[in-house]
Amino acid sequence: MAETSGRLSGPVEIVGTGLIGTSIALACRRAGLEVLLTDTDPDHVRTASGLGAGRPRTPDDVPQLVVVAVPPDALGAAITATLDAAGPDTVVTDVGSVKAAPLAAVAGHPAVSRYVGSHPMAGTEHSGPLSASAALFDGRPWAVTPGPEATPAAARLVEALVVLCGAVPVPLSPAEHDRAVARTSHVPHLMASLVAGTLAGASADHLALSGTGVRDVTRVAGGDPRLYSQIIGGNAGAVAALLTEVRQRLDLAIEAVSGDDRAGLESLLAYGQAGTRAIPGKHGTAPQPMEAVRVSVPDHPGELARLFADAGASGVNIEDVRIDHDPGRPVGLVELDVVAARAEELRVALESNGWTTHR
Amino acid sequence: MAETSGRLSGPVEIVGTGLIGTSIALACRRAGLEVLLTDTDPDHVRTASGLGAGRPRTPDDVPQLVVVAVPPDALGAAITATLDAAGPDTVVTDVGSVKAAPLAAVAGHPAVSRYVGSHPMAGTEHSGPLSASAALFDGRPWAVTPGPEATPAAARLVEALVVLCGAVPVPLSPAEHDRAVARTSHVPHLMASLVAGTLAGASADHLALSGTGVRDVTRVAGGDPRLYSQIIGGNAGAVAALLTEVRQRLDLAIEAVSGDDRAGLESLLAYGQAGTRAIPGKHGTAPQPMEAVRVSVPDHPGELARLFADAGASGVNIEDVRIDHDPGRPVGLVELDVVAARAEELRVALESNGWTTHR
Numbered sequence: 001m002a003e004t005s006g007r008l009s010g011p012v013e014i015v016g017t018g019l020i021g022t023s024i025a026l027a028c029r030r031a032g033l034e035v036l037l038t039d040t041d042p043d044h045v046r047t048a049s050g051l052g053a054g055r056p057r058t059p060d061d062v063p064q065l066v067v068v069a070v071p072p073d074a075l076g077a078a079i080t081a082t083l084d085a086a087g088p089d090t091v092v093t094d095v096g097s098v099k100a101a102p103l104a105a106v107a108g109h110p111a112v113s114r115y116v117g118s119h120p121m122a123g124t125e126h127s128g129p130l131s132a133s134a135a136l137f138d139g140r141p142w143a144v145t146p147g148p149e150a151t152p153a154a155a156r157l158v159e160a161l162v163v164l165c166g167a168v169p170v171p172l173s174p175a176e177h178d179r180a181v182a183r184t185s186h187v188p189h190l191m192a193s194l195v196a197g198t199l200a201g202a203s204a205d206h207l208a209l210s211g212t213g214v215r216d217v218t219r220v221a222g223g224d225p226r227l228y229s230q231i232i233g234g235n236a237g238a239v240a241a242l243l244t245e246v247r248q249r250l251d252l253a254i255e256a257v258s259g260d261d262r263a264g265l266e267s268l269l270a271y272g273q274a275g276t277r278a279i280p281g282k283h284g285t286a287p288q289p290m291e292a293v294r295v296s297v298p299d300h301p302g303e304l305a306r307l308f309a310d311a312g313a314s315g316v317n318i319e320d321v322r323i324d325h326d327p328g329r330p331v332g333l334v335e336l337d338v339v340a341a342r343a344e345e346l347r348v349a350l351e352s353n354g355w356t357t358h359r
Numbered sequence: 360m361a362e363t364s365g366r367l368s369g370p371v372e373i374v375g376t377g378l379i380g381t382s383i384a385l386a387c388r389r390a391g392l393e394v395l396l397t398d399t400d401p402d403h404v405r406t407a408s409g410l411g412a413g414r415p416r417t418p419d420d421v422p423q424l425v426v427v428a429v430p431p432d433a434l435g436a437a438i439t440a441t442l443d444a445a446g447p448d449t450v451v452t453d454v455g456s457v458k459a460a461p462l463a464a465v466a467g468h469p470a471v472s473r474y475v476g477s478h479p480m481a482g483t484e485h486s487g488p489l490s491a492s493a494a495l496f497d498g499r500p501w502a503v504t505p506g507p508e509a510t511p512a513a514a515r516l517v518e519a520l521v522v523l524c525g526a527v528p529v530p531l532s533p534a535e536h537d538r539a540v541a542r543t544s545h546v547p548h549l550m551a552s553l554v555a556g557t558l559a560g561a562s563a564d565h566l567a568l569s570g571t572g573v574r575d576v577t578r579v580a581g582g583d584p585r586l587y588s589q590i591i592g593g594n595a596g597a598v599a600a601l602l603t604e605v606r607q608r609l610d611l612a613i614e615a616v617s618g619d620d621r622a623g624l625e626s627l628l629a630y631g632q633a634g635t636r637a638i639p640g641k642h643g644t645a646p647q648p649m650e651a652v653r654v655s656v657p658d659h660p661g662e663l664a665r666l667f668a669d670a671g672a673s674g675v676n677i678e679d680v681r682i683d684h685d686p687g688r689p690v691g692l693v694e695l696d697v698v699a700a701r702a703e704e705l706r707v708a709l710e711s712n713g714w715t716t717h718r
Contacts, residue, residue, distance in 0.1 A: 121570050133717040135655045138690045141568050166690075170567045180565035183557055188576040191554050193631030194608045195547050198601060200634035206539035208529045209500050210638050211480050213579040217547040220572040222635040225628035232628075233621050240617045242557060247609050249553045254606065258599045262592050269584035269591075272552030275559035276581040279569050296494045305664070305671035312664035321680040331497040331525070359490035 006153060008160035010034040013063035015078060017048035020095050020123060021069030022132035025053035027165040030134045036061050048129040062087050065157055068094040072230040076105030083111040091154045093118050093161070097181065098235040099145040099174035116150045116158045117174060119143040119181070120167055127227075135166065142167035145174045182238035187246065189220050189228060190239070196221040212322060212335075290319060291343035292335040294358040295350060297323075299332055307334065307355065314349035316342045333358075365512060367519035369393045372422035374437060376407035379454050379482060380428030381491035384412035386524040389493045395420050407488040421446050424516055427453040431589040435464030442470040450513045452477045452520070456540065457594040458504040458533035475509045475517045476533060478502040478540070479526055486586075494525065501526035504533045541597035546605065548579050548587060549598070555580040571681060571694075649678060650702035651694040653717040654709060656682075658691055666693065666714065673708035675701045692717075 010033035014021045017039045025035045025048060035054030039045045045056050057063075066086065070078045075096045082092050083106060092115045094102055099117045106112050120142040142162040146155040155171075162169040172180060196218040199207065232239055249268065256264035297303050311318055320337035338346055347357045369392035373380045376398045384394045384407060394413030398404045404415050416422075425445065429437045434455045441451050442465060451474045453461055458476045465471050479501040501521040505514040514530075521528040531539060555577040558566065591598055608627065615623035656662050670677055679696035697705055706716045 121568055131718040133715070135690075135715045136717055138655050139692070141570075143568060170564070172564055176564065177568075180568045183561055183565055184569045184573050187557065188554050188573040190612055190628075191550055192572075192576050193628050193634075194605055194612065195550050196631040196634030197608060197627065198542055198546065198605065198634065199637045200630055202542055202637060204639075205529070205531055205535065206542055207637055207639055209480055209502060209536075209539045210543045211499075213551075214543050214547040215638060216575045216578045217551050218631070218635050218638070219575045221628075221631040223628075223632070225625045225632055228628050229621050229625035233616065233619065233624055236616050236619060240613060243609065243613045243616065246553055246557065247606070247613065249556055250602065250606055250609060253549055253553065254599060254602045257592065257595050257602065260592065260595060262588050265592055266584045266588035268556070269549075269552050269580070269582075269587050271559055272555035272577070272580040273582070273584055275552075275555030275557065276577050278558045278561060278566060279574060279577070280563075280566055296497055299676075302671045304677055305667040308664040308667040312661045317658075318663055318682075320682045323677075323679045331494075333497070356492065356494045358492040358495055 006156040011063045013066040015068045016070035017044045022048045022129040023136040026134035066092045091157045093158045097231045099177045103147045103174045112149045116146045116154045137165040137167040140167045141170045143170045145177045178238045182242045186232045186239045187242045193221040289340040290337050291340040295334045296356040297334045310353040316346040365515040370422045372425040374427045375429035376403045381407045381488040382495040385493035425451045450516045452517045456590045458536045462506045462533045471508045475505045475513045496524040496526040499526045500529045502529045504536045537597045541601045545591045545598045546601045552580040648699040649696050650699040654693045655715040656693045669712040675705040
């Protein structure tokens with residue numbers, strides 16, 4: 001491959017103008033790059049183009065970088081076809097949720113040194129170009145996973161795309177990436193789904209006792225079963241290995257509960273508590289001890305705004321928010337997560353504005 | 360037991376002036392009832408009394424209702440002692456997280472007809488009287504679980520307490536309650552803990568790819584291991600039975616993933632999705648289709664307040680909020696859950712105020 005400066009100057013070709021592809025296209029247009037659009041469905045190209053995401057690719061175009069953003073099961077073939085057709089300096093990346101399988105699909109390809117897979121940790125349960133946004137990737141992690149044959153220049157170009165889209169490049173090998181997302185995404189999703197499955201068909205009486213905990217645990221299980229079966233199924237090796245580990249822990253839990261082994265149960269729960277503290281904090285800093293400030297908020301329009309205005313005036317930064325809904329009175333419990341050292345300060349400030357807080 | 364009107368007129372005695380006991384006391388004082396305080400620790404009584412929760416009980420006092428609010432492992436003995444000492448018209452309840460075991464502890468007691476267990480679905484990771492609040496139970500479900508010997512009048516009095524505390528009485532048998540909370544609280548907590556356990560000791564590279572999903576799934580696992588081992592261990596029968604069911608589903612999941620059975624995997628995920636839709640919606644109504652409106656919010660003080668002020672002005676009610684933090688740019692993604700039919704209205708309103716939303 002000819003020497004390049006590593007600077008992303010365009011044109012960038014997007015293959016697959018769905019949610020992710022069109023969002024990348026919009027981010028590139030936002031930065032002033034020329035964007036070429038390709039899709040098996042000409043209507044999608046027309047729609048994306050109409051949104052300002054670029055123009056249809058013509059045979060004479062020579063992209064600097066091609067982003068393959070097709071559905072999981074079509075990925076290997078689409079990357080291969082793109083490498084087949086690519087010019088001698090064109091770099092190719094993809095944005096699929098697993099990285100080892102696409103790399104294996106192009107192993108031995110003469111142009112494999114110009115392929116660097118990647119994976120933006122972003123997206124919604126929506127799909128299609130109409131759901132796209134140039135800001136979809138702002139502040140998100142975006143894994144960059146060069147295989148052993150990839151040139152450093154190709155990897156740098158893909159990282160440049162990541163930065164242009166406002167995301168944070170996270171370099172990983174393809175296999176490491178797949179193990180990572182098994183742990184941080186696929187297995188949590190599956191386990192949430194198994195727990196949620198115990199609720200389907202439960203009696204209304206039982207479900208009446210639902211609180212914040214079960215809502216949090218099962219929320220992600222609301223996602224599209226077809227899409228996630230493709231994603232999780234495409235990472236079968238890493239997922240199966242980790243599920244087997246979880247099953248061993250589940251066996252220990254069943255033993256501890258059935259055998260009235262309180263110490264064993266406490267030990268399992270303590271390990272889980274340690275795990276929650278391992279998740280990175282805001283902006284990649286070490287996790288800080290957080291505390292939830294609980295406030296009763298009447299369910300009238302404007303009350304949440306008033307709460308946040310008062311909280312904002314206190315100067316204490318709100319890291320996260322949860323609103324709990326339960327049958328009965330139209331009063332919700334809002335939980336504001338703040339750095340523990342400032343929790344009392346926020347409570348006092350809110351109480352001075354007439355809010356009811358709970359210690 | 361003498362005929363009673365069923366009206367809760369007091370005095371109410373609180374045995375155990377911790378978080379829950381003191382909060383009930385404060386709610387009763389808020390309603391103008393006389394409250395008597397008992398605790399093995401005289402300092403706790405002094406503190407609760409100083410907070411306005413009541414006065415120390417004297418030997419001449421005759422409570423109308425006694426609420427036993429001691430830690431799980433002391434519960435059976437405390438209810439027995441209370442029934443031993445109670446006058447002929449005094450009704451006794453408790454607020455423990457499991458109901459069959461306390462009832463079994465008082466089986467055959469001459470005064471058992473005046474005991475009606477209950478369980479408020481409320482509370483925080485804090486403990487002790489200083490964390491108490493009269494509003495802790497506002498809008499929460501509160502199970503009322505009379506055993507077969509309890510008189511209807513005793514059950515009505517306990518329900519009156521529930522209503523006075525601002526909560527919603529949910530009548531259930533003790534065994535049904537224990538099965539319900541196994542499903543809606545204990546098993547989700549345990550499973551969250553097992554997933555979180557896979558994160559403890561994971562490399563920082565892996566954890567860098569964490570998103571909203573894993574945070575939601577594992578959040579509840581941050582709770583105190585000692586307390587939850589008592590609670591979950593105290594409901595061993597119902598929990599073990601449900602865990603065994605989950606283990607069977609986990610086996611099916613491992614089989615489907617390892618065997619590349621996409622249809623089987625999709626079917627498991629679909630069952631989970633159905634489960635998320637079974638959880639009751641706001642104020643006990645049927646769940647409405649919700650949609651998340653996503654907004655990029657710069658991480659400056661006041662920005663959240665500005666967002667909520669603009670959202671409030673739109674007239675679209677915000678049902679839930681999530682704030683996603685990821686390494687990199689100081690821009691957070693805020694997700695506002697609204698009724699699906701009004702999601703677009705909110706987006707348009709926010710965009711007209713300069714916010715960046717994502718479809």
